[in-house]
Amino acid sequence: MQNFFVKSHGLGNDYFVLNEAELSFKLNEKNIQLLCDVHYGIGSDGILLKVPSDKADFGLKIYNPDGSEAEKSGNGLRIFAKYLYDYSHTSGKKFTIETLGGIVTAEVTRETKGIASQVKVDMGKAIFDSHQIPVTCDSPECLDHPLNIVDETYLINCVSVGNPHCVILRDRLVEGEILKHGSEIENHPMFPHRINVQFAKVISRNEVEILIWERGAGYTLASGSSSCAVAAVMVKKGLTDRVLSLKMPGGTLHIEIDEDWNIRMIGEVREIASGYLSDELIADALCL
Numbered sequence: 001m002q003n004f005f006v007k008s009h010g011l012g013n014d015y016f017v018l019n020e021a022e023l024s025f026k027l028n029e030k031n032i033q034l035l036c037d038v039h040y041g042i043g044s045d046g047i048l049l050k051v052p053s054d055k056a057d058f059g060l061k062i063y064n065p066d067g068s069e070a071e072k073s074g075n076g077l078r079i080f081a082k083y084l085y086d087y088s089h090t091s092g093k094k095f096t097i098e099t100l101g102g103i104v105t106a107e108v109t110r111e112t113k114g115i116a117s118q119v120k121v122d123m124g125k126a127i128f129d130s131h132q133i134p135v136t137c138d139s140p141e142c143l144d145h146p147l148n149i150v151d152e153t154y155l156i157n158c159v160s161v162g163n164p165h166c167v168i169l170r171d172r173l174v175e176g177e178i179l180k181h182g183s184e185i186e187n188h189p190m191f192p193h194r195i196n197v198q199f200a201k202v203i204s205r206n207e208v209e210i211l212i213w214e215r216g217a218g219y220t221l222a223s224g225s226s227s228c229a230v231a232a233v234m235v236k237k238g239l240t241d242r243v244l245s246l247k248m249p250g251g252t253l254h255i256e257i258d259e260d261w262n263i264r265m266i267g268e269v270r271e272i273a274s275g276y277l278s279d280e281l282i283a284d285a286l287c288l
Contacts (some may be wrong), residue, residue: 002023004274010076016047017083029067034281035281058080061099064214073225077106078269079269081119081269082119082269086116118267126236128141135164135191147185160229167198202234222251232263251267
């Protein structure tokens with residue numbers, strides 16, 4: 001199983017999974033960029049690396065395609081949970097996973113003949129404290145705070161769900177707008193660790209539509225942590241109920257937020273391919 005990989009997607013947000021114990025080389029920023037490149041590597045929105053953990057059943061490192069490490073990923077966690085279940089790393093349907101953003105509980109909620117198709121993840125708590133997100137803001141909570149970029153002023157709402165998010169409410173969603181301003185917002189000086197960006201439109205008390213600019217990855221069809229962040233902001237502002245659906249270009253996730261701001265996410269996941277990294281690709285990776 002040396003250098004074995006599995007590539008899957010959660011609503012069009014794709015990752016491939018590697019097992020650190022099976023790799024013949026060490027991952028670094030440059031070879032992560034190569035492996036995620038659609039032309040020279042496998043092509044992916046990121047890498048999920050199975051690692052040991054002494055605090056949870058499994059350990060997970062999440063890498064963005066630019067080589068940076070992410071604290072948490074909702075789609076990534078569902079993909080990783082499917083990998084663990086499908087490839088017999090666990091015999092149970094419910095288990096804990098340690099990430100840089102904390103320990104979460106995942107549960108396979110739908111499967112057919114040992115193949116998982118739907119996963120529920122307890123994503124932890126929504127945190128609105130500006131210092132903990134972190135965001136440089138003169139208010140304890142960064143809600144409806146003006147953010148000035150080159151030719152636009154947005155009112156931003158910031159929250160952490162294990163990683164930092166900036167939610168902007170819009171009357172209508174235009175893909176070109178987030179493509180134009182996503183990187184500027186992500187890298188704004190207000191955000192010392194950069195930030196994930198969502199443009200959101202409320203459809204009803206139980207439904208919100210969003211577009212996503214993911215930190216370190218760019219425009220993304222779907223994001224689990226982004227969906228959780230938007231849901232938390234909507235509940236905080238009293239715009240929706242605590243059980244709601246988040247519609248993205250890649251599909252829909254279902255989010256629940258309890259009175260203590262614990263977040264539960266449920267959604268589908270699908271495998272795309274599995275195989276082995278070629279000797280030539282590994283040789284290229286070792287040269288970086």
